[in-house]
Amino acid sequence: MSVKxxxxxxxxxxxxxxxxxxxxxxxxxxxxxxxxxxPPKSGPRRLMVLVGEVKELIPARSxxxxxxxxxxxxxxxxxxxxxxxxxxxxxxELSLWSADASSHxxxxxxxxxxxxxxxxxxxxxxxxxxxxxxxxxxxxEKRLVDALARVREKSIKGLRFNLPPHQxxxxxxxxxxxxxxxLFIVPAGADGTFDASLQDMIAERPGIGTxxxxxxxxxxxxxx
Numbered sequence: 001m002s003v004k005x006x007x008x009x010x011x012x013x014x015x016x017x018x019x020x021x022x023x024x025x026x027x028x029x030x031x032x033x034x035x036x037x038x039p040p041k042s043g044p045r046r047l048m049v050l051v052g053e054v055k056e057l058i059p060a061r062s063x064x065x066x067x068x069x070x071x072x073x074x075x076x077x078x079x080x081x082x083x084x085x086x087x088x089x090x091x092x093e094l095s096l097w098s099a100d101a102s103s104h105x106x107x108x109x110x111x112x113x114x115x116x117x118x119x120x121x122x123x124x125x126x127x128x129x130x131x132x133x134x135x136x137x138x139x140x141e142k143r144l145v146d147a148l149a150r151v152r153e154k155s156i157k158g159l160r161f162n163l164p165p166h167q168x169x170x171x172x173x174x175x176x177x178x179x180x181x182x183l184f185i186v187p188a189g190a191d192g193t194f195d196a197s198l199q200d201m202i203a204e205r206p207g208i209g210t211x212x213x214x215x216x217x218x219x220x221x222x223x224x
Contacts, residue, residue: 011036011048015070030074037113047110047122050076054097054105054126066107066121076111076119090126096139102131103142135159140185140215141171147223148172155183168198173208174224181209181224188216 001008013033016026037048052068057078059065064083065075078086087094097105109124129135132149134157136142148155154176158169170182182205184198202210211224 008049013037013048013050015052015068018070018072030071034113034119037111037119038117039113039115045112047112050107050109050111050119052107054107066109066124068107074119076109076121078121078124082121082124086124086126092137093126093128096128096136096142099139100142104129104131104133138185138187140187140213140220143220144171144183144185144213147220151223153177166194168194168201170201174211179207179209181211183211183223184213186212186214186216190216 003011016029018026034048037046040046050068052071055067055069057064057066060075060077063080064078066078067075093105097103106127106129107124108127110122111119112122114120127135130142130145130149132145134145134149136145137160145157153174156173156175158171158173160167160169163169168184168186171185172183174181174183182202184202186195186198209224211221213220
């Protein structure tokens with residue numbers, strides 16, 4: 001894949017799995033890979049893209065330190081303004097991650113290195129995933145994802161991408177059968193507009209069966 005005329009692989013940074021017995025070699029490879037993010041003598045700042053699992057987000061002397069798994073001793077620095085935006089935009093993801101020790105929090109961030117060699121985050125997005133690395137949006141959807149992980153049928157997880165939070169989507173699709181079934185979760189605070197949009201979505205695909213969990217009406221029903 002190309003980004004701004006160059007290979008994405010040149011700017012994509014995914015941490016190498018850390019092994020204490022190979023620490024020096026891993027750090028040498030990391031330094032060579034991150035050379036692309038060093039500030040140039042002139043011209044625009046160079047940025048790379050981080051994809052990694054968050055270990056912790058902790059206060060620094062100034063701003064916050066984002067600690068990524070497999071990167072001991074190499075924090076990513078976040079200034080206070082970006083940290084405030086992060087807490088507002090990804091409040092749901094952070095609260096879900098905090099509430100469940102088995103879940104993972106994935107960070108995707110653009111960053112550059114300052115003259116001191118420290119990684120400075122420019123922009124960042126977060127995604128919370130289950131123990132089995134499946135994204136989920138709510139506590140109820142995690143229950144569904146975990147239940148699907150225990151059945152033998154093939155399922156496909158629905159993702160919201162750019163759809164607004166009030167837009168209904170199929171949380172998952174059971175596909176390993178003659179008649180596929182879309183799985184919907186109706187949140188407790190859903191209004192008439194949400195329900196109307198959901199019914200329109202179902203009507204547009206008459207060949208797909210429907211399973212629905214209306215949270216306000218009780219516990220999750222049995223899977224089809």
